[in-house]
Amino acid sequence: MPATDPARDLLLLIDIQNDFCPGGALAVADGDAVVPVANTLISRFSHVALTQDWHPPGHSSFASCHSGAEAFSTVETGHGPQTLWPDHCVRSTQGAAFHPDLDADHAELVIRKGFRPELDSYSAFFENDGTTPTGLAGYVRDRGFTHVVMAGLATDFCVAWSALDARRLGLDVTVILPGCRAIDQDASLARATEDMRTAGVALANRLD
Ligand code: VGL
Ligand code: ZN
Numbered sequence: 001m002p003a004t005d006p007a008r009d010l011l012l013l014i015d016i017q018n019d020f021c022p023g024g025a026l027a028v029a030d031g032d033a034v035v036p037v038a039n040t041l042i043s044r045f046s047h048v049a050l051t052q053d054w055h056p057p058g059h060s061s062f063a064s065c066h067s068g069a070e071a072f073s074t075v076e077t078g079h080g081p082q083t084l085w086p087d088h089c090v091r092s093t094q095g096a097a098f099h100p101d102l103d104a105d106h107a108e109l110v111i112r113k114g115f116r117p118e119l120d121s122y123s124a125f126f127e128n129d130g131t132t133p134t135g136l137a138g139y140v141r142d143r144g145f146t147h148v149v150m151a152g153l154a155t156d157f158c159v160a161w162s163a164l165d166a167r168r169l170g171l172d173v174t175v176i177l178p179g180c181r182a183i184d185q186d187a188s189l190a191r192a193t194e195d196m197r198t199a200g201v202a203l204a205n206r207l208d
Contacts, residue, residue: 001172001200001202002147004147004174006044006045008046008047008145008147009047009146009147009148009149010045010048010140010143010145010148011041011045011047011048011150011151012050012051012124012148012150013041013042013048013049013050013051013102013150013151013179014124014150014152014153014158014159015052015053015152015154016034016050016098016099016102016152017052017053017089017096017097017099017153018094018096018097018098018099018100019088019089019095019096020053020088020153020154021099021153024088025086025089026085026089028153028154028181028183031154032099032101033181034151034153034179034181035099036101037176037179038102038151038152038179041179041207042103042106045149047145048106048107048108049107049109049110049111049139050098050102050104050107050109050110050111051110051112051124051158051162052096052111052113053088053096053112053113054089054096054112054113054114055088055089055091055114056117057087057090057091059087059090059114059117060117060118060120061083061084061114062084062085062086062088063085064086064087071085071086072084072185077128078129079129079130082120082128083185091115109136109139111135111139113127113134114127119132121134122157122160122161123158123164123165124136124158124165125137125162125169137165140169145171146172147172147174148171148172149173149174149175150162150163150176151175151176151178151179151180152179152180153180153181154180154182155181155182155192156182156183156184156185156188156191156192157188157192159180160192160196163196163201164195164199167199167200167201168199172202173200173201173202174202174203174204175196175202175203175204176207177203177205178205178206178207179207
């Protein structure tokens with residue numbers, strides 16, 4: 001993995017939104033701790049893109065839309081198991097907004113995902129069927145980025161799925177772990193970490 005080059009690489013910040021921070025609908029423990037790290041990265045990188053989880057009301061990933069289903073349970077879909085979540089990141093609500101302290105105005109691109117009612121999207125590149133593109137792969141290719149540096153929420157879902165897809169697309173990927181926090185449901189963090197390592201994602205333990 002080549003060294004990170006903040007002048008040339010794309011900083012991709014995943015889902016740093018109110019609903020994933022303490023007090024939010026799908027709060028990640030200590031989730032707001034990623035904000036100062038993200039802002040430090042933003043101040044260093046010339047190119048920044050943000051993702052925003054952006055669901056319509058009644059999205060199929062919400063437990064509330066499956067009668068009798070509990071949040072954090074799993075249902076089968078045509079493309080494999082899907083975790084059911086509390087209602088979160090409903091488009092245009094405060095919960096879906098970026099954390100107010102995030103220096104979001106530096107972003108050159110905001111990519112929204114999970115807006116199709118019947119399909120969830122953890123990855124910034126492909127929705128959870130593994131084939132529906134968000135458009136980010138084309139953007140990255142057209143802008144000539146070859147190395148994507150990532151941080152955000154949550155390590156074991158949207159960050160990991162984005163990092164794995166980026167590797168599948170042939171990109172170099174660095175995940176800045178101090179800029180991530182995990183949901184860690186049923187050992188999902190250990191599994192995601194192992195999957196990222198195996199796929200050749202560089203996992204950085206500090207900012208330097
Ligand atoms: C996420 C669960 C549901 C995430 C998004 O950003 O990791 N997790 N939607
Ligand atoms: Zn979501």
